[in-house]
Amino acid sequence: MLLGVIADDFTGASDIANTIARGLPGQGGLVTAQFLGVPAGPAGAEVEAGVVALKTRSVPATEAVVQSLEALRWLRAQGCRQIVFKYCSTFDSTPEGNIGPVAEALAEALGASGVVVCPAFPRAGRTLYQGHLFVGDRLLNESGMEHHPLTPMTDADIRRWLARQVRSPIGLVPHDVVREGPTAIGKALARAPERLVVVDAISDADLVAIGAARAGAPFLTGGSGIALGLAANFIAQGAAQGARRSHFPGRPGVEAILAGSCSGATRGQIEYHARRHPVLPISVDAVMAGRVGVNDLLAFLADHAGEAPLTYSSATPDEVLALQDRYGRERVAAALDGLFAETARAFVRGGGRRLVVAGGETSGAVAQALDLGQLMIGPEIAPGVPVLFSAGNSAALALKSGNFGQRDFFEKALGILAEGEA
Ligand SMILES: Nc1ncnc2c1ncn2[C@@H]1O[C@H](COP(=O)(O)OP(=O)(O)O)[C@@H](O)[C@H]1O
Numbered sequence: 001m002l003l004g005v006i007a008d009d010f011t012g013a014s015d016i017a018n019t020i021a022r023g024l025p026g027q028g029g030l031v032t033a034q035f036l037g038v039p040a041g042p043a044g045a046e047v048e049a050g051v052v053a054l055k056t057r058s059v060p061a062t063e064a065v066v067q068s069l070e071a072l073r074w075l076r077a078q079g080c081r082q083i084v085f086k087y088c089s090t091f092d093s094t095p096e097g098n099i100g101p102v103a104e105a106l107a108e109a110l111g112a113s114g115v116v117v118c119p120a121f122p123r124a125g126r127t128l129y130q131g132h133l134f135v136g137d138r139l140l141n142e143s144g145m146e147h148h149p150l151t152p153m154t155d156a157d158i159r160r161w162l163a164r165q166v167r168s169p170i171g172l173v174p175h176d177v178v179r180e181g182p183t184a185i186g187k188a189l190a191r192a193p194e195r196l197v198v199v200d201a202i203s204d205a206d207l208v209a210i211g212a213a214r215a216g217a218p219f220l221t222g223g224s225g226i227a228l229g230l231a232a233n234f235i236a237q238g239a240a241q242g243a244r245r246s247h248f249p250g251r252p253g254v255e256a257i258l259a260g261s262c263s264g265a266t267r268g269q270i271e272y273h274a275r276r277h278p279v280l281p282i283s284v285d286a287v288m289a290g291r292v293g294v295n296d297l298l299a300f301l302a303d304h305a306g307e308a309p310l311t312y313s314s315a316t317p318d319e320v321l322a323l324q325d326r327y328g329r330e331r332v333a334a335a336l337d338g339l340f341a342e343t344a345r346a347f348v349r350g351g352g353r354r355l356v357v358a359g360g361e362t363s364g365a366v367a368q369a370l371d372l373g374q375l376m377i378g379p380e381i382a383p384g385v386p387v388l389f390s391a392g393n394s395a396a397l398a399l400k401s402g403n404f405g406q407r408d409f410f411e412k413a414l415g416i417l418a419e420g421e422a
């Protein structure tokens with residue numbers, strides 16, 4: 001294995017696995033596999049890039065550090081020459097962490113300095129300029145992310161937000177330097193006295209240049225965009241050939257869509273889907289009172305098999321706040337994540353073949369419950385969302401980050417999961 005990624009959630013893991021497997025146009029990528037948690041045994045010998053999907057975005061920082069170091073040990077044991085810590089392109093974290101503490105712990109373990117911090121993902125509208133993160137034409141804290149149920153992002157200045165999470169100072173390589181190219185970026189990072197350095201990027205070309213500047217560096221951090229140029233480095237060094245992505249043959253059969261994401265994009269996709277297909281809204285009060293559970297969701301999915309059934313707990317920011325006040329933020333999330341996880345497990349055990357999940361935490365809970373082992377990366381459904389499948393004949397998945405995808409994402413995902421690629 002050449003490149004190892006530690007991802008703080010499951011949708012984010014499939015996002016970066018997709019980037020590495022695709023590589024740059026005309027070059028191919030690395031043979032990439034996604035692992036759900038730290039595997040007990042070794043990876044397949046063919047794997048050039050391993051992405052370990054953790055669920056550490058919203059756990060206590062100390063726990064996130066322990067799990068990330070464990071993933072690092074496994075990746076190094078597989079022979080990785082370079083490690084990436086992948087977090088969200090909207091920098092999802094709280095003033096306590098977990099991005100800063102995990103990045104510092106990994107940097108220390110790897111003896112790395114001038115560590116890039118770059119959540120930018122221009123294809124999904126996330127750009128970073130003068131250390132400030134934008135979503136489309138809005139600053140992060142005016143993009144809707146300020147209402148996120150678990151990690152409300154109320155400051156777009158990534159240096160300032162990160163500085164609250166760590167003890168050491170935070171540096172900046174501004175876009176003026178980035179646009180000069182890899183040599184200038186490399187020099188600026190080498191000169192930076194700070195260990196963690198926010199690096200501006202407003203285009204894919206900037207990200208490729210940052211990747212080229214860090215060829216051979218032990219450690220980088222960022223959104224999936226940070227990996228854009230990394231496969232190319234290994235290909236240029238002759239360590240990899242530039243692989244074609246694994247062929248996905250399609251998994252026609254029983255389908256389900258589960259949505260626990262409360263992000264604006266997901267709510268729009270649910271609204272679109274509800275006009276064309278059966279949907280089951282989940283009453284959180286009923287779940288908390290034990291009046292609605294796994295069997296209700298399964299019965300709905302079974303009754304509507306073949307009709308693209310969708311069940312969701314997603315709610316508006318005001319509704320989410322009211323529910324969190326009533327029951328406690330963690331308790332609601334745990335109850336809903338558990339409900340989706342158990343439903344997914346029973347659905348797949350019962351022969352379900354196509355499963356679409358919306359939401360990072362939700363996907364994490366579901367993927368852990370399914371325990372699918374090493375997953376390969378199939379075609380891209382929307383920027384940052386690939387099909388995930390295993391070599392056997394088990395269900396194929398699409399794990400959608402809350403804010404990704406067009407309005408018809410769910411229909412599109414089920415279609416690609418069924419048909420595969422020619
Ligand atoms: N109606 C709701 N009220 C409160 N919390 C909710 C509700 N529906 C879902 N949640 C929780 O909110 C969190 C959403 O996070 P996540 O699944 O990561 O979505 P996203 O990808 O949009 O961030 C999950 O932990 C989920 O269980």
Ligand SMILES: O=C(O)[C@@H](O)C(=O)COP(=O)(O)O
Nearest residue numbers: 011012015088089360401402
């Ligand atoms: O970088 C991104 O935006 C995604 O890969 C990601 O991590 C999304 O997380 P969720 O919105 O919690 O799904």
